[in-house]
Amino acid sequence: MLNREGRPAEAGKARAAGQHTFTGNRALQIEEALIFETGRTDVTGVDLDEPPAFANRLGGLERTAPIGLPGLTEPETMRHYVRLSQKNYGIDTGPFPLGSCTMKHNPRLNEKMARLPGFADIHPLQPTSTVEGALELIAELSRWLVALTGMPAIAMTPKAGAHGELTGMMAIKAALAARGEKRSVVIVPESAHGTNPATAALLGYRVEPVPARKDGTVDVEEVKKRLSPEVAAIMLTNPNTCGLFERDVVAIAEAVHAAGAYFYADGANFNAIVGKVRPGDLGVDAMHINLHKTFSTPHGGGGPGAGPVALSAALAPFAPLPHVVADASGVRLVEHAEEAGAGAAPFGRICAFHGQMGMFVRALAYMLSHGADGMRQASEDAVLSANYLRASLADLMSQPFGDRFCMHEALFDDRWLEGTGITTLDFAKAMIDEGFHPMTVYFPLVVRGAMLIEPTESESKASLDLMIAAMRDLAMAAKRGDKARFTGAPAHAPRRRLDETRAARQPVLRWTKPAPQNLAAE
Amino acid sequence: MRYLPLTPEDRAEMLARIGVPDIDALFADIPADKRLRAPLDLPRRQSELAVERTLRRMADKNVPAGSVPFFVGCGAYKHHVPATVDHLIQRSEFLTAYTPYQPEISQGTLQTLFEFQTQVAMLTGMEVANASMYDGSTAAAEAVLMAHRLTKRRKALLSGNLHPHYRDTIATVARLAEDEIVALAPAPAGGEDLIGRIDDSVSCVVVQTPDFYGRLHDLAPIAEKAHAAGALLIAVVTEVVSLGLVRPPGDMGADIVVAEGQSIGNPLSFGGPYVGLFATRQKFVRQMPGRLAGETIDAEGRRGYVLTLATREQHIRREKATSNICTNSGLCALAFTIHLTLLGEAGLKRLARLNHASAIALADALGQIPGVTVLNDTFFNEFTIRVPGSAASVIDALAAKGVLGGVPVSRLEPARKELGDLIVVAATEVNTDEDRAAYVAVLREVLGC
Structure with a gap:
């Protein structure tokens, strides 16, 4: 059956000669109803x-009443979803330098291990005597995370990074309550991920922004100006969202602690520093770890993630339930507060069951494969690749904080496009035509027309060189005024630019049966 | 190392281009006294074969559901997932894609999310659904927060037969967000007076059906009372296969329906990753948490899909967002959609009938055992039995004889001694006559009758 609606509204009018086909298909790109x-x-x-x-x-x-759910036979199902998959770009397709998102290679050993029946086919509430290997795996992953972060405890259950942020901030709120304090303010840098202020607000905190100084990092003096007995915590991403290491971090931690507040670190960029420095040594009290970024579990088109939270000695007693405890007597599962042991005061439960087990298996498979030496090398390669790319583009594109080294991602702004009539978005769309997934654009919000490029350690030098050559060619074309190559892009993707304004103004969020008169008109 | 393509020569050339003598120069912003000088005290790199051996040894210590007569439920269910599902979700273009921020090269993900949203809306009987949440429990907590925003009230009323983990998740968020929760006591044998507790201070009523103990509820009278008091009805479904046979919450007046979608397309996986379903009325959509895929057209007028209504979300609205959620359960939602496409309405209804029949056969057989009482007058594929003595001891004794016979309620409600003799038992299409016979025989043996 052909897809009527999938074909051009007026075939041939908007599209270049020679592209029109009867079906609307273009060889391997098949329109799918x-x-x-x-x-x-x-x-x-x-x-x-x-x-x-x-x-x-x-x-x-x-x-x-009938439900209305359509069914397809197995071959039709297979073809439908394979065709749809072919309209997607993944890491396995090509470079995916999406800054802050860490699109590194996803090893298939991880997938194979997560599918072992001993992990995939066990129930969260079957007797613990029948899942000893699962508890052992959680304890082992936890041990690795303790060693890598230099922090004494890990809350394993958060389901994704933002959920980990919530968990960490809950632990902070619980710790303050245990001290008999109720503070009302959380300090968040202007460059932070949106999840940071959203998380703080969810727990009733007022968000106090702190600006960056000229070099893109947070000034400890600016933090000190905002500290007071009302401040519960600072939420700081390090390396930050501009791809820079917060070099005042130790002084910031000391100032925050001196004010009786806690230091929450957004660990989204932990992949830059694994094996190079431990957050616990920098004074961090809580930090979530995106297993789907740093430890290679797949992003899956938007999840599932996993966001275990490392906790300092001050916060560890408040870790939520359930958790796995490994001590001299072995590994055991603690599901209720009364089993948690002396000194523990779990703040509650953040989800059903024990966390993202499928992601734990994948992350541990990655860690075991790399080892401590391999993970350190991976961080070094990620930082090296980002700087190589930055150095190779610096003469053509402008950097918001001057020509300085970055960590795992290189940040450019759009000053270099001034007067060309070409925007950051146009440049990103032109990269699609060249066969690359674009970088992150317009984030961080504090940098105008931001382009945040994170190549990761997974690209070969040949791949980096091709991406650099293509970006240089695009940059020179932009400066030459070759506007058509940008404003019309992408020309070669499964779709041209989509009308997002229309989607938001007249939201169509589900399929509905067409009205009968439309069928008659056909 | 097999995952790292750069060679020592590449690294040297790249350092030269950057203009630094060594890699440490790029880490100069890290305080020197904090930098690690050598790899940490953890194992070194290993071959694929060696890693596989280590992990297999751990996996082999567990008892997989498929290897024994298996009757464990309580919010996660053992179902058969067709091989097609797992193959398709491992397609590189689905598995290794990101959240579809660049729609021109993400139409595969976006169209499947649009299909997912439509399927969820149809199944729950609601008008719209989002592109998924982490799981059913966190979706329930988000639903309560949404009800607070919509009603400008901050007190939620929870049925006592809500899954205890869901209750605890909602209560934890509420306590730390300084909202109020009223949770009624469990009523495994029925007879809860939820309606009598609804007044105009309540933002929402949260009811699970089938409930934690397996009972079904007519939500219509609860919805009527809630609406009269200006409150919303949140319906929770932890076994989504039930919707193939049972009246959907949307037809009984629910304002928000949240569900655990694991049963369709996703393995048990010790509790995660799962997929939360979240559906509501069109008029509430701007207060809904999570991602939404919407239909639009491209520059050539062709139909296509984008993420939309992002002005609700944290990356745009920051502290004013409807939720802090960012990543959701994309790949689990894809598995759900593919499995449900394979089933279709006819297949889902048949699957639901098979589950119901399996549970009826087991309930009737267990009820014949002296000393065992089935508490439910209504159920779908899960019910509660009372056994003589400690349910936890019975379950352990069954496990020792190779039958995983359900969940002792005391595992989730240890403080409520009066529930210490109850077991929640689930039966699905995977259970055979032999499985049921084994359960009955071993339970008789354990109880000594």
Whole structure:
């Protein structure tokens, strides 16, 4: 069945000669209708036997109206989703230098291990005597994270980075309450991820922004000006979202602690410093670790993530339930406060069950493969690649904080595009035509027209060189005034630029059955 | 190292281009006295074969659900997932993509999310659904926060038969966000007076159906009372397969439906990653948390999809966002969508009937055992039995004889001694007649009758 709506509204008018096809397809790029347009409610791709007749026990609550869910047979399902997959760009497709997101190689050994029945086919509430290997794995991953962070405890259950932030800030709020204090302010740099202020606000804190100084880092003196007995914590990303290491970090931690507040570190960029420095040695009290960034579990088109939180000795007693305890007597699961032991005061529970086990297996497979030496090398290669790219583009593109070294990501602004009529977004879209996933654009918000480029350690030098050559060619074209190459981009992707304003003004968030007159008109 | 493409020669050339003598020069901003001079005291790199050996040794210590007669539920369920699902979600273009910020090269993810949102809305009987949450429990906590925003009230009323983990998750967020929670006592045998507790101070009523003990609830009278008091009804579903057979919450007046979607497409995986479903009414959409995919057109007029209504979200609104959520459960949502596409309405309904029939057969057989009582007059694929003595001891004794027979309620409610003799038992399409017979025989043996 052809997709009527998927084809050009007026074929041939908007598109270059020679591109028009009867189907709307372009060879390997095949237009694909929605399952609601091709499937039927009486079709199924799963062979199930009908159970023997029974008298139901639903108490009169059985469903009576049809659901409307379409079904496809197995071959149709396979083809539908394979075709859709071919409209996506992944790390396995090519360079994916999305700053702050750490799109590194996802080893398939991780996937194979997570699918072992001993990990994938165990229930979170089956007797603990039947899941000793699972508890051992959690304890082992925890041990690695303790060693890498230099912090004594890890709360393993947070489901993603933002969930980890919430968990860490909850531990801070609980620790303050245990001291009989209720503070109202959280200091957050202007360049922070949006999740930081959103998390603080969720817990009722007022967010006090702190600006960066000219070199892109936070000035300890600016922090000190904002510290008071009302400040509960500072939330600082390090390396920060400009790709720079906060070199006043130790002084900031000391000032924050002197004011009786806690230091939350956003660990989104931990991948730059694994094996080079331990956050615990810098005075951090809580830091989430995105297993899907630093430790290579796949991003999956937007999750699932995993966001374990490392806690300092001051916060460790407040770690949420459940948790795995490893001591001389072995490994055991603590599910209730009364089992937690002397001195512990868990602040509660943040989700059902024990956290993202599937991600734990993948992350540990990655750690074991790399070892401590390999992970240190990975951090060094990530920083080296980012600086190589920065140094190779610095003569053409402008850097917001001057020509200085960066950590794992290189940041440019759009001053170099002034007068060309080409925007950061145009430049990003032109990269798509060249076969690259664009960098992060317009983030951090404090840098105008930001382009945040994170090549990661997974690119070969040949790959980096090609990306640099392509970006240099684009930059020179922009400066020459070759506007068409940018404002019309992408020309070669499965779709041209999409109308986001229309999507937001007249939201269509689900398929609905077309009105009958439309069918008649067809 | 097999994951690192740069060679020593590459590194030297790159350092030269940058103009530094060695790699440490690039780490100069890190305080010198804090820098690690050598790799940490952890194992060194290992071959794929060696890593596989280590992890297999751990996996082999666990008892997989598929290897024994298995009846454990309580918010996570053992179902058969077709091989097609796992193959498709491992396609590189799905597995290794990011959140679809560049829609022109993310139409695969975006269209599947649009399909997912539509399927979830249909299944729950609601108007709109988001692109997924972490899991059912966190979705429930977000639903309560959304109800507070919509009603400008800050007190949630929770049914006592809500999954205890969900109750604790909601209560933890509420306590630390300084909101109020009223949680009723569990009523495993039914008879809870939720309606009598609703007044105009309540922002929302949270009810699970089938509930933690397996009972089904007619939500319509609760919705009516809630709406009359200006409160919202939040329906929680932890076994989404039930929606193939049971009246959906949307048809009974629910304002927000949250569900755990694990049962469709996703393995047990010791509790995660799972996929939270979140559906509501169109008029509430701007207060909804999480990502949303929406339909639009491209510059040539072709239909396409984008992430939309981002002005609700943290990366735009920061401290004024509806939620702090960023990453969700994209790949688990994809597995859900593919499995549900394979099932279709006909397949889902049949799967639901198989589950219900499996549970009826088991409940009837267990109820025949002297001393064992089935508490439920209604259930879908899960029910509660009372056994003589300690339920936890019975479950351990069953496990020792190779049957994983359910969850002792005391595992989740240790403080409530009156629930110490209750077991929640789940039966699904994977259970055979032999599994059920083994359960009955071993339970008789354990109880000595």
